[in-house]
Amino acid sequence: MKIIILGAGRVGASVADSxxxxxxxxxxxxRDPDRLRELESRYDLRGVVGNxxxxxxxxxxxxxxxxLLIACAAQDETNLVCCKVAQVMFSIPKLIARVRSSGLDKAEQLVGKDVFGVDRIICPEESLTRYIGKLIEYPEALQVREFAGGRACLVSVRARGGAPMVGHRISALRLMAPDVAMRIVALYRRFADEPDRFIACDGSTMIEPGDEVFVLSGREQIPEVLASFHRQQGRQARPVRRVMMAGGGRVALRLAHQLTKTGNFHIKIVELKNERCVELAARLPTEVLVLNGDATDEELLSNESIEEVDLFLAITSDDExxxxxxxxxxxxGASRVLALINRRSYADLMHGTQIDIALSPAQAMLGELLAYVRQGDVQAVHSLRRGVAEALEIVARGDRKSSRVVGRKVSEIHLPPEVNMGLIVRGLPDPMAHHDPEHPAPVEEPQxxxxxxxxxxxxxxHVVFFLxxxxxxxxxxxxxRVSATYF
Structure with a gap:
């Protein structure tokens, strides 16, 4: 596929990398030739200097x-106008614009050929806020990724000694929890003096303390799945109620608004710039405490009872x-900590250390872009392990004559040996099916x-894979892929 990316900043560079x-x-x-030269030296791509x-x-x-054109320059106006010019003068089939202004990302009126020509608007800050919201909802998870409209989830969890399913072979887990529909699709294991290593999963694989376990399951069973790998028997989950954020940027503002609307949270935001503190205090509900200070100040954290914080979020624009x-x-003493890290090398170094979650902002939204790049009926894509691995939801189409998969048993499908088919969601509405308004089909709950x-x-x-x-x-x-005739 031939793709133009407007903007060589952090988001543009991450998109190009992927x-x-x-x-x-x-x-x-x-417009910056130095940025383009740096990208050209790192990747096999071409740079064009200009507006x-x-x-x-x-x-x-x-x-x-x-x-495909992906407009992710610094200014929203530039991205929207670029998409319109690309549509009118060059008829580029697919146009995606990154916007940051609150409200524009939800303005469906901007989408369509009659307005700015944009097929999809994406907002990294909004994607990041949703992602962190899921980690607050499931506090034992390292990652939560949704499929099939949220009916199924891929979660990763750090295995803890003493948890019910840790210390057992995968083949034994079905007998230990026969009522829990789940599939372990990957393990990443810690080794001395080297990064986590991917471990292929089969029935004989033992789950060891410290493993990062990737599990696919239905949404309703996610809390039980997380508890079985992370929580010792008899212990109760500790919900997230006290949240402290280091940095009062767009993500902090969005997240604070979201949390105050959805639950009973005690929220503190630590911001270094005084004028931004005044702005945050004016725009946020009174129950959100805004502090003017440095989040690396030990005395400030001690005075604000950091040992009582359930989740500490370091979400400034500075990795260090x-x-x-x-x-x-x-x-x-903070229970869990999350650090926003743009540089992949830093994220690799921090993953699996005392920092519980090292999160790249671009990785949180890359899936939205990748779903447009993929061929066929790809419904959802999630970039994992800092862009190395991927989870993919794809829809099976056709019949036994036109498809290599439809009408066949899983054992008859020739997948690459490393690929793990995790789960299937059956019974979702089919937008391509013919609907008779006079004789509507009975509505059944998807399985x-x-x-x-x-x-x-x-x-x-809808078949979900881990790659x-x-x-x-x-x-x-x-x-x-569906063909006219399959032999």
Whole structure:
């Protein structure tokens, strides 16, 4: 696929990193030649210096035969105008704009060929807020990713000694919890003096304390799944009620609004700039406490009872400050800490240390972009393990004659050995099916199915896969592609 990316900032660079690895033809437009030279030295892509709303610059970038334009420059106005120019003058089929202004990201009136020509609006801050919200809802999880409209979830959890399912082989888990429909799709194990290593899962694999376990299950069973790997028997879960945020940026503002609307939370925001503190105090409910100070100040954290905080969020724009604030908060007694880290090298270093969750802002929203890049009926994509692995939801189409998967048992489907088919969601509405308004079909509750070797794939099944390496994506997509006649 030929793709133009407008903007070589953090979001643009992260998007380019992900898409270049999938052998797409990438061109990046930016006004800063130094940024472009840096990207060109790191990735196999082309840089064009200039203003993305200038038709001559777009033409130089190859807009005449481009399949997708992703506008993620610093200014919302630039992104929207660029998409309109690309639509009117070059008829680019797919247009995505990044916006940051609160309200614009929810303005459906902007989407469509008659307005700015945008097919999809994405907001990294909104994606990040939703992601953190899920971690607050499921406090024992390291990651929570949704599929099939939220009916199924992929969670990762750190295995703890003494938890019911830790210290057992995977083959024994079905007997230990016969009523819990779940599938372990991956393990990442700690080894001395080296990063976590992917461990292939089969029935003989033992779950050891410290393993990061990736599990697919129905949404209703996620709390039970997390408890079985992370909580010692007889102990109760500790819900998140006290939240402290280091940094009063857009994410903090959105998250504080969201939490005050949805639950009984005690929220504190620590912000270094005095004028921003005044603005936050004016825009947030009175129950949110805004503190003017430095989150790496040990005395400030002590005075604000950091040892009573359930979740400490370091979400400033500075990676080093986030890392240091998180480490300090953890050492002083905060139950869980999350650090927002843009640089992948830093995130790799911090993952699995005293920082419970090292989160990249771009990774939280990459799935929304990747779903547009993928071929066929890909419904959801989630980038995992800092972009190395991926979880993919794809819809089975066709029949036994036109498809390699429909009408066949799982044991008959020739998947790459590393790919793990995690679950199937059956019975979701099919937008491609013919509907008779006079004789509507009965409405049935969708089923979450854990596939076995004898399970037969049906048309319109939503199948969720875990891929430890993104290079396997093309093979899965090809397998699900419908042809006129399949031999």
């Amino acid at each position: 898409l270049v690895s999938e052998r797409n033809d990438i061109t990046v437009i930016d 993305g709303i200038d038709p001559t610059v777009l033409a130089e970038a190859g807009a005449n035969d481009t399949d 400050d986030n890392i240091m604030a998180s480490l300090l908060a953890k050492r002083m 979450v199915i854990i596939p076995r070797s004898h399970t037969v794939i049906e048309s319109n099944d 430890p390496n993104k290079r396997l994506v093309k093979e899965v997509e090809k397998l699900f």
